[in-house]
Amino acid sequence: MKKFITLALVLVLVLSVALTGCSSNEPAPSNGGDEAPAAESLKIIAAHNQTSPDNPYQIGLLEFKEVAESLSDGAIEVEVHAGTLGTNENELVEKLQLGAADVVIVSPGFMTQTGIKEVDIFALPFLFDSYDHWEAVVDGEIGEEIAQLINEQSNNQFKIVGYWTAGVRHYYGKEPIHSMDDLRGMTIRTQTSGVVADYWTRAGAIPTSVAWGELYQALQQRTVDSAENAYPFYVQQNHHKTVNGKYTTETGHDYTTRFMLVNGNKFDSLTAEQQDIILQAARASVEAERAALYAQEDEHKQILIDDGGEVNEIDRTPFIELAVPLQDQAAVEMGVVELLEKIRALM
Structure with missing residues (x-):
């Protein structure tokens, strides 16, 4: 009887080890240590409609990629498309709605095609008289109000995570x-x-x-x-x-004003950690894109003259x-x- 019990215990132990090996994709139980669990993996398709590798849009999305992947230790992978998912912004809006893209850069004019007519205010000629004026608007209460309006009227299909400029x-x-x-x-x-x-x-x-x-x-x-x-x-x-x-x-x-958009419904389905990383990466991309654009305006004016x-x-x-x-x-x-x-x- 003792030999039988001993053999049974050995078999239970072996079976337990085998099952543990088969479930290695499941999160490991906490062992009370200080090491944080690995972040969940996520692939993000980010797209804009410009084809030049030196374009401020490309610089901004590459900054988004770098920050998102760095903060997530590689768990979040960002694939940047420069005009390869469409050179017309309406194509990008459609792909965002269908889930074929996760982050897109579009102008207010194309957002009005979705039925949100209020955003066309940003297209009014001579609405702004300087970049300081523009930044005061989009980075303040008005920018927040527009973002909320777009999110609500699109039933959370569109969520603004940053305001870019096209100069x-x-x-x-x-x-x-x-x-x-x-x-x-x-x-x-x-x-x-x-x-x-x-x-x-x-x-x-x-x-x-x-x-x-x-x-x-x-x-x-x-x-x-x-x-x-x-x-x-x-x-x-x-x-x-x-x-x-x-x-x-x-x-x-x-x-000009450009919207950095994500699909609000998909964003809400992510973990709190993933959402925070995406928002941090978006803020970094806004700074990088604007800085590149402001610098390039003088540079490319001189190129034109030369x-x-x-x-x-x-x-x-x-x-x-x-x-x-x-x-x-x-x-x-x-x-x-x-x-x-x-x-x-x-x-």
Whole structure:
């Protein structure tokens, strides 16, 4: 009997060891030690629509990747896509909704296509008069209010985890402009609907839709007379070297806002530790992207000049005077009159 009991105990011990080995993927029970359990693994697909490796968007998302992977000791893996998931922002929004992307960078204009019309306030021409003004808005109570509005109206599909910028936008085209009259009858690549198109139409130009990836060819082949963007973006794409992109007039009509978005429902499903790491990485990416953009504006303006491009300044007063009533009208239509007044009060 003693031999039988001893044999039975041995078999139980062997079986116990075998089961422990088979369940090695399960979290180990706490042994009362100081060593923290390993973080759960997570893969994040982060995407933007720019293709240049030197673009501020790429610099920002690479910073997000570095911080997220470092803080998680590699448990969180970030895969950055520079234009490879789509060069149109509506593609990125769709992929975020479908779960094919986890972090995307998009403009307010594409968010309005989801039915959240209020965010188009950021697209109003001459809404901001400096980067200090812009930062005071997006980094303060107004930025928090917009973030909450987007989250609620999208039923938690979209969650803002950071405000990026795509620089201050200027006109560039086949000839310089010295007054608003020079825009009359000129085609300009910009948004073809909403407040942006309305403004350029009132200024006398003809808004034209051209995909960003096709704009170099459109300018070179004279399909479009002009465009508008910030130095780091169009100079990196060599638009200033095209036939219809040589002349830049510093209209400064848009201090741009870009949303760093995640899917709120997926974010809420993560552990508290993962959420905290993602938010820390997002804050780091905001600082890196803005710093890169601010530095590159001066750098790429000089590159443009060195390459033979020409830059002129303009009296912006008539352009601003045209924009103010448009801002008022759009704010009423969007239901953001109070928000507009708050933004103006921070000037």
